[in-house]
Amino acid sequence: MASQSGNHGRRISVVGLGYVGLPVAVAFGRTGVPVVAFDVDATRVRELRDGIDRTHEVEPADLAAAPLHLTHDPADLKAADFHIVAVPTPITDTKRPDLSPLLSATRTVAGQLKRGDIVVFESTVYPGATEEDCVPILEAVSGLTFGRDFSVGYSPERINPGDKVHRFETITKVVSGSDPETLDIVAKVYGSVVQAGVHPAPSIRAAEAAKVIENTQRDLNIALMNELALIFARLGIDTQDVLKAAGTKWNFLPFSPGLVGGHCIGVDPYYLTHRAQRAGYHPEVILAGRRINDGMGAWVASEAVKRLLRNGCDGSLQVSVLGVTFKEDVPDTRNTRVTDIIQELEAFGVQVAVNDPLADPEAVAEEYGLALAALDAMPPADAVILAVPHAAYRQGGWPLVASRLKNGRGLVADVRCCLERGDKPDGIDLWRL
Secondary structure: OOOOOOOOOOOEEEEOOOOOHHHHHHHHHOOOOOEEEEOOOHHHHHHHHOOOOOOOOOOHHHHHHOOOEEEOOHHHHHHOOEEEEOOOOOEOOOOOEOOHHHHHHHHHHHOOOOOOOEEEEOOOOOOOHHHHHHHHHHHHHHOOOEOOOEEEEEOOOOOOOOOOOOOHHHOOEEEOEOOHHHHHHHHHHHHOOOOOOEEEOOOHHHHHHHHHHHHHHHHHHHHHHHHHHHHHHHHOOOHHHHHHHHOOOOOOOOOOOOOOOOOOOOOHHHHHHHHHHHOOOOOOHHHHHHHHHHOHHHHHHHHHHHHHHHOOOOOOOEEEEEOOOOOOOOOOOOOOOHHHHHHHHHHOOOEEEEEOOOOOHHHHHHHHOOOEOOHHHOOOEOEEEEOOOOHHHHHHHHHHHHOOEHHHOEEEEEOOOOOOHHHOOOOEEEEEO
16 A cells, blocks of 8 residues: 555654654654654653654654654643554563563553544564453553444554664555554554555454564574574585575575574564464474574684684683674664673683673663773783674774784684675684674
């Protein structure tokens, strides 16, 4: 369905102003539609009022151009009649879905719900969660009846943090509603801002399922590449050489090995497997891929230590790790797998120094107990693990990396293969996935 223009007549609220919610709120706000932008974090709201977006997803000029009513007061949600819930849906330490942020946000919206309101969820969930988990809360807290007094929809978020090309407005939006009339309204509302158009799904459950399999597919393809890297390392073959050769075939898919973290690819498959197990089916392929990807950080660390020992290093080993966020050019450290590398190195007795130009040092210290070091304060290292290829590292290239090594000599583990192999200085042993 093509993008629609015109006044849909709805007053918008966006609940949750993170990587997903803020771009959504700004997109609607720039059209002149009244938008209540709500977050429980008063500090976050204060920063946004000052024009500061710590996620770097929205440019200051775009934020200023969107006349949002930024608030942390739930009562302000009463001014809206079309509520978009865009809060995180993480997993627990035991790899189970953690719906607590979503259910808390649902209770917040329910407390302000009015007759005629529509609540649309964008958070990643398993099929059935909107109607089975969220709707009962909306009814119980509001005292209203679903289907008569209010309705719901589901429109999965497709935000790719750090991506300046594939944005909220330029990605086809999947929409769904609890009844045909609601679906039509949801499609019109999103169609008013999403230039790429909307795709109406036949049911909320189908839209929920579509979201989890998008990232499950990517997870499995990356798991295959990671398993190939494990195999080729044992065979003494450069994985990138193999992929470059295989990539000349027209239907070979362009995936690469690497660390799989963050709040999407490394999380969403567990929502699907959880629901499958509840239905009496134990997923084999999906969980196998998850095991491979979750083990890559520890493998990178152990492989680096083995190579250092083979190169004659002994005694106390010093390793510098460059990058700790879950992907390049974003400050988000949630579910980063770089910490797996660090923990495994320390388990071997290695001294580790960590640098990241984008990560918040206080947040890293609080979440992971790690102290970030300035580049020039890192001690000379036996090895450098370039874990996250931030722009600063890519631009610094070999001179930056080599300067971290003892006398410019040692091991460099290029996890994402961003260093040009042909420009490698003498005296450096380059290993890449």
